[in-house]
Amino acid sequence: MIEVRIGVDSQQQVNNLTAYCNSYVAAVAAQGVILSLTIIAAFNAWCITNSSILSAIVQHLPMFGATAAAHGVDAANPLAAIKTFLGGWIHTANGGAVPNGTNAYLKMGVIPSTGLSQYSVSLGYVGGSNSAKGGQYLISADKPSAPNNQMSIFINGTTLQIKSCMYDGNTGNDYATGTASSTVGTFIATRSSNNYNEITQDGTVLGTNTNISIISPPALELYLCASNENNSPVSFSDIACRGYLIFNRALTSTERNTLSSSLNTLQAATR
Amino acid sequence: MIAILTTSQKDSLVGQEFTPNNLFNPIQDVNNNWVISQQEIDGCTNTDFAWVKNLTLSTYYPKLVNI
Numbered sequence: 301m302i303e304v305r306i307g308v309d310s311q312q313q314v315n316n317l318t319a320y321c322n323s324y325v326a327a328v329a330a331q332g333v334i335l336s337l338t339i340i341a342a343f344n345a346w347c348i349t350n351s352s353i354l355s356a357i358v359q360h361l362p363m364f365g366a367t368a369a370a371h372g373v374d375a376a377n378p379l380a381a382i383k384t385f386l387g388g389w390i391h392t393a394n395g396g397a398v399p400n401g402t403n404a405y406l407k408m409g410v411i412p413s414t415g416l417s418q419y420s421v422s423l424g425y426v427g428g429s430n431s432a433k434g435g436q437y438l439i440s441a442d443k444p445s446a447p448n449n450q451m452s453i454f455i456n457g458t459t460l461q462i463k464s465c466m467y468d469g470n471t472g473n474d475y476a477t478g479t480a481s482s483t484v485g486t487f488i489a490t491r492s493s494n495n496y497n498e499i500t501q502d503g504t505v506l507g508t509n510t511n512i513s514i515i516s517p518p519a520l521e522l523y524l525c526a527s528n529e530n531n532s533p534v535s536f537s538d539i540a541c542r543g544y545l546i547f548n549r550a551l552t553s554t555e556r557n558t559l560s561s562s563l564n565t566l567q568a569a570t571r
Numbered sequence: 572m573i574a575i576l577t578t579s580q581k582d583s584l585v586g587q588e589f590t591p592n593n594l595f596n597p598i599q600d601v602n603n604n605w606v607i608s609q610q611e612i613d614g615c616t617n618t619d620f621a622w623v624k625n626l627t628l629s630t631y632y633p634k635l636v637n638i
Contacts, residue, residue, distance in 0.1 A: 386593075
């Protein structure tokens with residue numbers, strides 16, 4: 301009770317606190333973590349900057365605080381059950397949640413076939429550390445047997461090849477593919493029509509695809525920092541996760557640029 | 572680094588928290604040994620599983636996965 305009281309007092313010291321930020325800070329406080337005024341003010345500013353897209357967020361883990369319980373709070377659904385991490389994670393105050401690349405992942409609780417739109421969807425992942433690990437998935441659900449269907453963001457830490465697959469793939473022709481500048485930054489994958497898929501890093505378009513097979517979304521739960529391959533996690537990531545977002549509509553180019561820059565501003569202000 | 576488990580040790584850890592909101596996740600290495608990671612061992616605050624602190628660490632050799 302004392303810790304929650306302090307949390308409320310801290311929130312009151314930030315002027316014009318948005319409902320989105322207020323609910324998130326309270327939910328984190330309920331997990332025993334009192335966020336600093338610096339974090340609250342920076343996150344509130346992020347909410348104001350992105351106010352036009354907040355209602356499109358299906359799931360959002362900002363990953364502030366230094367515990368699994370705090371990192372597991374969904375800002376888009378602060379009353380939902382706290383996400384549970386599996387395997388070897390390190391939960392830091394300044395670096396987000398760091399998966400070990402061996403057995404660490406998180407079941408996101410979102411099944412694309414029932415929870416997301418087919419031709420209008422965006423995924424965002426904030427990478428917080430450099431990695432030399434080869435093929436790894438930041439977010440993925442992959443049903444490799446017929447009918448193949450996949451939703452994923454993949455990156456190779458050695459070559460920096462990045463691929464996004466939004467509801468199709470496994471043929472090699474359906475990915476938006478490019479080369480990242482590093483594994484640090486904000487990656488956004490967007491499917492904005494029946495034939496357009498795009499992957500960006502910090503607002504820069506890395507790859508597009510306009511020749512996409514028409515395949516339904518996978519009926520598998522999305523995993524964070526691994527790929528859900530027929531309900532088994534594979535290709536674990538070791539890139540620190542400083543937050544992720546799932547949108548139930550395609551963000552416009554302007555929205556993606558604003559989101560990327562504001563997420564990077566948020567990282568700089570709070571890490 | 573990882574630590575190799577017996578099957579009964581693996582069974583006892585599956586679905587259990589090593590710290591609040593973080594579950595053990597035993598996986599199999601290239602030789603089908605059940606293993607947990609050093610992060611799970613180092614981060615374990617659950618006194619029911621304090622025995623993991625006595626496990627021997629060794630290098631992890633993953634199974635190969637086609638991507």
